Amino acid sequence: MLSNLEVQTQYSQDWLPTFQLKVLVLSKCKFYNIPQFLAYQTKVRVIDLSHNNLNGIFPNWLFENNTKLEFLSLRNNSLTGQFHLSSNSSYVMRSIDISDNHLHGELQPNLGDLFSKARELNLSSNAFEGHIPFSIGHMPELHYLDLSNNMLSGEIATTLVGLANFSNLVILAASNNKLYGQIPNSINMTSLMSLQLSGNRITGNLSSWISYYPSFSNLDISDNHITGGIPPSIGNQSNISQMELNMAGNELEGRIPSELARLNLLYLDLSHNFLSGPIPSFFNSPSLQHFNLEGNRLTGSIPESLFNFSKLLTLNIRDNLLSSHIPSSIGALSNLRVLLLSRNSLGGLIPDQMCQLNELGILDLSDNLFSGPIPRCFGNISFGKLTLSEFGYQSLLRYDDNGFIIVEIRANLLYSFSLFFSLNIEYGKREKIGFVTKTRPSIYEGRILEMMSGLDLSCNKLTGEIPAEFGTLSSIHALNLSHNQLRGFIPTTFANLRQIESLDLSHNKLSGEIPSKLIGLTFLSYFNVAYNNLSGRLPNMDWQFQTFDSKSYEGNPFLCGHPLRSCNVIHDIPQVAPSNTDMSEEKWYHIDPLSFTASFMGSYLVFLVAFALVLYINPGWRRMLFMFIENLIDECYFLVFYTVPKLFATLYK
Structure with missing residues (x-):
């Protein structure tokens, strides 16, 4: 078994193997062709060639040559063609994973009959089209079926009824296809724990079927066209130890029902609907880690009870109609990594208790009515790298003599010569974080989210000086303080922001010079200090600063130097060094009185x-x-x- 190696597959054309393999594992070995010697293997039971660069036509002959093959993984390659097997062969496959390739065409009608003993079937992230074969319902031992990210079509009710014999099915994923219609309320999937149907064209309302699925621990019906309110019967699933619920991107309306309080939620996403009324104060789910209500019509204040979730990692309630202030009890969310409160009508002072959120990586308070100074203790917040493991769930579906269990651990594929195999699957929805950097809204997830950190206080009514303590945020990638009423100098401590990529201080009342030490910020790709009261010569156009045009500095009439007008046009502008003293009584401009008097009299x-x-x-x-x-x-x-x-x-x- 080899993995994470670079393997050469070139050898003499005359060479023929004199051995018969039973297990072949060459995952992540960076090769482009299927080893030719496999054409002479007839007794292989395990083949794993996943996560390589394999190209060419899909090797259907692997199934036909190896009638004892039980485990096959060709995941994450570049194989093309169709997945059509001979109907004359007999297969004993237990696990098939051909996801993340470029396979196309319709699935053959007798697919389920060919793999009647399979426990896992993963055909996701290809270009399969047409209807889901009814024969898949002839796979009584199937526990995991993933058809997501294809172009499969058909009525969802017909599809699910065709799978009604799946009494052992635990996970059904068919997200991002072209399925349409209403979810039926009469299917016999008594073991189903995870149903993932996001990104389809499903209609109807929840009340007609949600109470018939009492065993869900993961339900993802986001990005569909489901209407109506959230029914109280959703609370009937209170016997589930931990539940993930994603209904984002639908047309749900009305208030959030109090019955949701019965659920022991791990993940709740109701964003981008038409929900109204206040945020319920009844939530009491100690396991809740991700809570998203973005893009609704929620009103009122932020309830104090929202800060009782000690395990909460992400809280997103932006783009609503919330008012009042941020409760001081927010400091209790000691594990919070992401806090998004932008585009509301929240006001008052930013509480100092927010500085107790030491683990924050992303904070967005923009487009509100916050006033007063920026808390100096913000320099105590890490704004460092986020931990990827906190933002995605990956469960391991493991079989043993007694059946299967699901455990929330992260591991590589495991192999056992006794053929009790394990299969990595995505269980639940990976968290996505939206954040504006470089004036563009971006979505961060996966490895990119792991690297992202930022603070956005723009479009408020903040006053006072920029705290010099911000210079301690050495790991921050984006800082936006624009469109406020900040005064004073740009802190020279900003030169310590070695990882910063986006710095926006525009549309304030900042004065003095741009610190020349900022040219040492080699990762800086967006810089904007436009429409302030800055003066003096611009820093030398070295490193990243030579990429910034005049738009970064416009609206500062006393700035000079390339790319603005030459400093010879502006005479006798004094060089003013930054100071920590209170500058509120000083004029923002710097003009020689003698020169001004002579010019006026003349x-x-x-x-x-x-x-x-x-x-x-x-x-x-x-x-x-x-x-x-x-x-x-x-x-x-x-x-x-x-x-x-x-x-x-x-x-x-």
Whole structure:
């Protein structure tokens, strides 16, 4: 068994193997062709060539040559063609994984009859089309079926009824296909624990079928067209030890029912629906790790009870109609990694208790009404790398003499010569985090999410200076403080933000110079200080700074240097060093008083000389001016000696 190696598959064409293998494991070995000697193997029981760069037509002959083959994994390669096997052969396959390839065409009608003894069948992430064969229902021992990320079509009710004999089926995944219609309420999948149907065209409402599926520990029906409210009967699944529930991206409406409090939730995503009313204060799920209510019409304040989830890792309630302030009890979420509260109407001061969230990697408070200074203790928050294992679930479906168990551990594929195999599967939905960096909204998940960290306080009413303590955030990748009312200097400690890629300080009232030490930020790819009161010469256009154009600096009339106008145009701009003292009483501009007085007096003198010269040259204008002055004197005389005395006489009669 070999894995994670670079293997050469070139050898003499005349060489023929004199041995018969039973187990061949060459996973992650970076080779491009299926070893030719496999064409001479007839007794292999285990073949794992997953996670390579295999290309060419799918090797159907592997099944036909090895009638005792029980385990085959060709996952994550570049194989093409169709998956069509001879109907004349007899197969004893127990586990088939050909996911993540480029296979296409329709699935053969008798597929389930050919693999009647299979326990796992993974055909996901290919380009299969057409209807799901009814013969798959002839696989009574099947525990795991994954057809997701294809182009399979058909009515969901017909499909599920065709699989009704799956009394042992534990996981059914058919996400991201073209299935349509309503989910039926009369199927016989008594062992089903995970149903994943996201990204289809499913319609109807939950109340017609949800109560008929009492054994779910994972339900993902996100990104469909399901309407109506969330029925109270959803609380009937309270006997499940831990449950993952994803109903995001539908057309659900009404209030969040109190019956959800009965569920011991691990993951709850109700985002991007039409849910209204306040966030319920009844949630009391000690195991909840991911909570997402983004993009609804929720109103009111953030309930204090929301901060009782000691294991919570991500909290996303942005893009709602929430008001009031952030409760000080938020500091109790000591394990929180991601907090997204943007695009609401939250106001008041940012509580210092947020600084107790030491493990935060991403914090977004943008587009609210927060006021006052930025807490200096924000420098105590790590804003470091997120741990990937916290954001995805990967369970191991393991078989033994007594059947199977599901355990939440992460491991490589395991092999046993006694043929009690294990299979890595994705159980649940991997968390995705949306965050704006470099002015563009991006979705982070997987390895990218692991590397991301950021703080967004933009579009609020924050005042005061930027805390110098921000310089301790050495691992942060994105910092956005734009569109506030911040004053003072850009802290020189920003030079310590060695990992930063995006820095936006635009649309504030910052003054002074741009610290020259910022040119040492070699990862910086977006920099914006536009529309402030900055002055002085721009830093040398070295490293990343030579990639920033004038838009990064516009709206600062006293800045000079490339790519702005030359500093020779602006004379005598004093060089002001940053200071930690209070600058609130100082002017934001820096002009030499002597130069200003001389310029003003000179301009005034030129105006007077020009005016006198015009009157001297044009006698007509001169007479008109004198007549205007004479009439003005007469009007003033009449007003003082006639109109005013008459007015006083009238008042005192």
